[in-house]
Amino acid sequence: MTDKKPVTDKKSKYDQRYIAAVDAAAAVFAEKSYHGCGTIDIANKLNIKQGSLYYYFKSKEAALEAVCLVGITEQTKFLEELISKELSFEESVQAITRFSLKSQQERGDYMVVFNNERKSIPLERRGKVREQSHNYHNMLMDIFRSGQVKGEVKAELDILISVRAYTGLLSSASKWYHAEPDIDLENVLRQFSEVFLSGCLKPV
Amino acid sequence: MTDKKPVTDKKSKYDQRYIAAVDAAAAVFAEKSYHGCGTIDIANKLNIKQGSLYYYFKSKEAALEAVCLVGITEQTKFLEELISKELSFEESVQAITRFSLKSQQERGDYMVVFNNERKSIPLERRGKVREQSHNYHNMLMDIFRSGQVKGEVKAELDILISVRAYTGLLSSASKWYHAEPDIDLENVLRQFSEVFLSGCLKPV
DNA sequence: AATATTTTCTATATATCTATAGAATTATTA
């Protein structure tokens, strides 16, 4: 064997530690908000001293940008793959809802930070995150629009408002997921889909 | 006339100024977040010096509490009155949605601060705001539950999740209202009601 | 083992923010 190191740790020690640092930042930002915490809180979570954090981040702002980018990139990647599958509108919405809820369970810190703190990234750094957000929004718009063209979605529906309502619904879940992490995902998924797709009134 | 002052200004100069201070705090907290702003930002908006603010607020935290209380109290009061009218579920949801959207247009700062910043009130002060929030939540739960009992709402719906979905939907609107203040309220109301009550799928 | 590299630590310059005390100003009342 020429390689002495196990094949599993492809990442350098630095890379592993950097990821741990982003994780710690996500957790702290999610709990206390970006402006509500100090770099010392992140350092504590990593068991290093406050000053050492700057070995991994050029600034506190850079840490926030990193966290937000992870959060939104996962969602856009998923959406890209989903669109290529050309599912029905109903199936698409189910799949997106499931993925979003699962992300909120497993990586809730990242979702919360992206939802609530991204506006704290200084304007000159916000470019990449904005681009991804618009990307995500536009893909959702496409899905809803083509659902309407295919006749699955009500013709009278305003696509922009529906998309916003849908994302609002999803992001709202991140708030209570954070407080109650052991909620039954499948049940929430079923209820969300039912309400969003066919409403909460009994059909007449 | 014994009264020299016009009947309209019943409020003392102090009271008027205090309200202006709460307004200013709401605007600043909504824009920069509680931890992201300084008391100097609020003072600037009032055209007074930073130290003078403490004539109206015992502390920055007290200002936040005041803003949050205004925000939630308006909503709970409305809900109390609404319940006494014993409307149908559908009418109730329409009325609540309309009032919420109107509040977000007219007093968006207060809504945004209540939604996003209330967790920054220190625990020992959070009592009143929590009480009102629970109050609001419980009244909504009652409305949905009785809608189910009356047979208007689908029997299989999980009331807790539905209420959370509904409030999530409403609060999400506050985000884009803030960015685009001249949105057509009646249109949003129509779309929200349509989606939430009967879903976005075309009936089969 | 000696040397080089990576990672963490200590100490600090710099800036900022909250809250307070007492003076100054403005408005109200006698």
Place this chain on the structure above:
DNA sequence: TAATAATTCTATAGATATATAGAAAATATT
């Protein structure tokens, strides 16, 4: 107008935060 009360100002103590530089410790390499 003089006296009193209400409002705002100035100046600052005290706390805390970010970011940097260079030393120290840990790890890897020769």
